[in-house]
Amino acid sequence: xxxxxxxxxxxxxxxxxxxxxxxxxxxxxxxxxxxxxxxxxxxxxxxxxxxxxxxxxxxxxxxxxxxxxxxxxxxxxxxxxxxxxxxxxxxx
Amino acid sequence: xxxxxxxxxxxxxxxxxxxxxxxxxxxxxxxxxxxxxxxxxxxxxxxxxxxxxxxxxxxxxxxxxxxxxxxxxxxxxxxxxxxxxxxxxxxxxxxxxxxxxxxxxxxxxxxxxxxxxxxxxxxxxxxxxxxxxxxxxxxxxxxxxxxxxxxxxxxxxxxxxxxxxxx
Numbered sequence: 001x002x003x004x005x006x007x008x009x010x011x012x013x014x015x016x017x018x019x020x021x022x023x024x025x026x027x028x029x030x031x032x033x034x035x036x037x038x039x040x041x042x043x044x045x046x047x048x049x050x051x052x053x054x055x056x057x058x059x060x061x062x063x064x065x066x067x068x069x070x071x072x073x074x075x076x077x078x079x080x081x082x083x084x085x086x087x088x089x090x091x092x
Numbered sequence: 093x094x095x096x097x098x099x100x101x102x103x104x105x106x107x108x109x110x111x112x113x114x115x116x117x118x119x120x121x122x123x124x125x126x127x128x129x130x131x132x133x134x135x136x137x138x139x140x141x142x143x144x145x146x147x148x149x150x151x152x153x154x155x156x157x158x159x160x161x162x163x164x165x166x167x168x169x170x171x172x173x174x175x176x177x178x179x180x181x182x183x184x185x186x187x188x189x190x191x192x193x194x195x196x197x198x199x200x201x202x203x204x205x206x207x208x209x210x211x212x213x214x215x216x217x218x219x220x221x222x223x224x225x226x227x228x229x230x231x232x233x234x235x236x237x238x239x240x241x242x243x244x245x246x247x248x249x250x251x252x253x254x255x256x257x258x259x
Contacts, residue, residue, distance in 0.1 A: 021233065024233035024237070027237055028233060028236060028240075031237060031240050046213050049213035049216075049217055050213045056217075056220045056221070056240065057220065059243040059244065060220075060243075063145055063246060066145075066247065069254055070118070070253065071134065074118065074121070074141075
């Protein structure tokens with residue numbers, strides 16, 4: 001498709017330093033339960049990205065699953081009173 | 093600061109805004125209650141809830157994040173397409189040419205890890221995060237972190253709603 005090998009063109013005038021990127025990667029690492037406990041020098045950036053992708057996919061699946069269960073529940077419930085209770089509990 | 097796990101610290105936090113919008117959407121759906129329980133209707137209901145969750149979250153975040161802007165944009169385009177299905181010009185997909193993407197050098201050192209070129213993960217990530225195609229790598233990482241936090245909040249609130257409905 002595209003020339004993916006042209007990546008070696010990191011110009012010296014680039015404003016984004018590797019340190020900045022390393023910092024962002026380590027912040028991502030903190031968010032992912034799989035690798036949160038490992039120290040950053042043991043986990044490569046590509047591993048962090050890979051686990052990030054896996055984690056996002058699993059979160060999407062969870063949302064899908066919850067939507068499915070909610071839709072089944074809505075079929076059979078009168079929701080108004082339940083909603084009032086939920087909103088109250090969330091906003092308290 | 094003492095905070096309970098399920099309650100937001102700040103009343104106008106993203107979590108609360110999302111919860112309110114999501115519940116409003118569910119309420120709207122319930123108003124047009126359809127007694128039929130055919131598979132098609134069930135699937136539509138599921139799709140609606142899922143879309144309501146996504147759009148409520150993006151709306152709660154607002155335009156301050158690139159990923160939420162991308163979601164809101166897609167929703168507007170989607171609505172326009174459905175209102176004017178004959179008009180092909182309504183569809184606006186912004187695609188940035190691949191050459192504009194700045195490859196990260198931090199991946200350079202790991203070319204043959206679990207994936208072929210070391211770029212697979214970056215591309216995958218761009219595909220998963222809304223609006224990820226046009227960003228530079230630094231922005232992509234920052235947007236991803238926020239996106240993940242919001243997804244976790246979304247799952248948390250939806251789970252709470254589900255528990256309230258089922259008890």
